[in-house]
Amino acid sequence: MTDLSKKDQLYGLIRANPFISQQELAVELRLSRSAVAGHIAGLMRERRLLGRAYVLPDSRPVMCIGAANLDRKLRTLAALQMGTSNPASAEEVFGGVARNIAENLARLGVPAALLTVFGDDAAGAALQAHAEAAGIDTRGSLRLANTCSGTYTAVLDERGEMVLALADMQLYDALTAQFLAGRAPQRAAAALTVADLNLPLEAVAALLADALRDSVPLVLVAVSQPKMRHLPLDLRGLHLLILNRGELETRVGHALPDQAAVREASLAVQAQGAQHLIVTCAGAGVYYSCADGVAHLPALEVQTVDVTGAGDAFAAAVCWSLYQSSGDLKLACRRGLKVAAMTLESDATVSPLLAPDVLDEIHSFDLSQPISTFFPLD
Template sequence: MNEISKKEQLYELIRANPFISQQDLAVGLRLSRSAVAGHIASLIRERRLLGRAYVLPDKRPVLCIGAANLDRKLRTIAAMQLGTSNPATAEEVYGGVARNIAENLARLNLPTALLTALGDDGAGRALRDHAETAGIDMRGSLNLADTATGTYTAILDERGELVVALADMALYDRMTPEFIDSRLPQRAAASMTVADLNLPADSVSALLDSARADNVPLILVAVSQPKMARLPADLTGLRLLILNRGELETLAGHALPTEADVRLACRAVQARGARDVIVTCGSQGVFHTRDGELAWLAAHEVDVVDVTGAGDAFSAAVCWSLYQGSQDLTLACRRGLKVAAMTLESHETVSPMLASDILDEIQDFYPTPIPPMPPLPPTYSSFEPPLFPHKD
């Protein structure tokens, strides 16, 4: 077989598995390691590969980093009685902010990978199988034999009100800066990184260090008010921070009752180095930074079936819009509100109706005039359901 056909055969093997080793390529093609390296160098010069991890130009994924949980909801059938057994209904769904965003992106037809931590148990295997079936690349995730997969369990009364919630998510503390560094080839292969704040603070800092060095856009998504403490003081290199109003209040250290207050808080985040900020306000809509100011978009009016996952769907659609090359956050938020509305109308955490052509239909035009922002209520209800006050 001539050298040209050998190179083409090597290229096809890399297309099938972008993380294949040079040793495996050499064995499969009956070539020396030096010959394989020469062919790879030639493909990189031709821009058919983009360097580390043999990144193919049309295959660079969005890399999501953070939580993948098994969420359980237990609801009593009659009035709850403490200290005894209560008849109840039970539901289990796949959750976790990073996982939810990854599944939405995969359904929107983007190449998507997820770095998370899973226990060596039934829940971990089910989460992995479900993700891979959805088209999410799980290679590189941390598999822990000595701990259980993350879970979030909510106990509800007969009215659906939260009685108590239990979160077992300590395993994400094992996603240390050393783990993040060990996945450098996979991270370098990404077109964009989306991380949630279930990661340890030092790991979030490590991702920001990488974003400053390699210019791969980094988007951080908040998960709860207590975990805002994991956001580093220096946000230089951060393309976008997505959080809700309550989380922004925690970051600011005080209530934000007016639009002017939200604007000043967003400017403070930008002064710390973040390029842009999106603040979700539940059923009302979203704020976002735009040309040094603060823009407002109202949410869609929908018949809500289940609010679970709508906030993560919003974040995914924003990421999808940025992935397409548009830097217009107003367009990105309009797309996000569309996908959030679809999720609110679905029984599923990720709407099965999602497809990229739905977002293609939303182009860069804006209503004139933009509807005014209604007064902000003193209490805040996010996209996430009351029974999950912390998205985690």
């Protein structure tokens, strides 16, 4: 029997039992311990195994880094009138861009981990307990003493559209480059990293440098126009940037009134080092860019109940598609539009209808999905 077949046999045994010992492998394959160790070293060089405990590539989590907040949603019961008291309903839910993405991914059947900061208050304990109950690995997250957890307060009109949002998120300044370096082993075990721009500028720059050096795919998700200042000028190392039209306008410094303007701005940001770009435009659909140009997909028609979390759901479905080793950005956007639509039609920040098989029927050949318009490079 050749060495190659022995190595493949060993790989099959590890796939069946990732916790099998080298001694057990040696007995099973009638090899010496040193020969088993040599084959394991070869599999690790080939990245068929990923370090201790024989971590297999398809069992690695998506590492989500950023905010986990207590979201407060205030919704007016009639048309909003400024400058006076408005009758409203109120609720508190778990939110935060990175946390929302992690929960969406967990519901879609992807192993998800979360690096965030919890306060030492009741909200922080509840946030962490809920994340772990959802199957999200929160080991490695910070818990700050004498600190309140992050909060996000959204004012919605009677149609569920956001009128105003206020965020208290200074605690995420603790997600420094030094903190991220201290979590390097956990981050190295991830198949994909997705981070939101609640992180400080220097932390985002550190993620980009690590991604450029290690070639691990990095997705950055914008959270607001003010926090676009957390995005470095040099985007080399970035696999994908997801942002909305307003955030893209902030990045390029001018209004984007039409498709041509969005196209040109997308290409300009790509020229700063981002490999891919997705621009969400609410009811106007999404634009996605790649090496060949920029294309557009229309939004799905939905009966909107609440817009909160829809953008995070879109980003999660895109990451799900990337995790499945699909490099088809059009397909990823189709999946994102479906999960965003499900979220828009729900009063929950993360749709309770999400399940591992929700996206299975969406394939690149499915003509029932939106058809894109292509804008080639000049």
